[in-house]
């Protein structure tokens with residue numbers, strides 16, 4: 327959910343918004359709208375590499391989906407002037423953290439993965455995902471000295 331305050335009166339999707347109104351944009355719901363996403367609840371990361379059909383009256387096909395706030399069907403970092411200033415850092419950090427964790431550990435789950443969500447700011451899981459990590463090498467720092475291992 328991101329919030330904005332209207333400065334002037336405007337019309338959004340046929341609704342008149344008076345000035346000085348606090349508005350909440352439900353980006354969670356937009357990202358799960360079946361009008362734009364095929365089987366939106368299916369965990370299929372590959373969908374982000376496939377063309378996507380979007381738009382209401384005059385559909386267009388995008389060859390990729392941009393996360394930086396230009397494609398409004400997917401706004402993980404918000405959009406416009408108050409969009410997330412940490413976006414570039416977050417994108418680089420995520421890649422580095424996930425890559426290092428996969429390089430250093432094997433992950434074992436005790437139960438099957440339940441993707442159901444509970445309410446919260448960051449879409450937390452309804453059932454916590456408990457993992458057991460197994461080190462993939464004697465010592466992670468050894469990798470720095472012997473990268474070929």
Ligand code: HEM
Nearest residue numbers: 328329402403404405406407408409410411412413415416
């Ligand atoms: C995956 C990681 C992250 C996600 C998904 C995320 C998402 C968001 C979203 C949706 C907003 C609201 C944007 C809007 O209203 O249009 C926001 C705002 C903000 N984020 Fe992030 N963020 C992430 C990481 C970070 C990091 C790493 C930093 C700082 C180092 C950061 C700092 C901020 C700040 C300061 C704001 C408020 C901006 C403002 O109100 O002008 N975020 N973020």
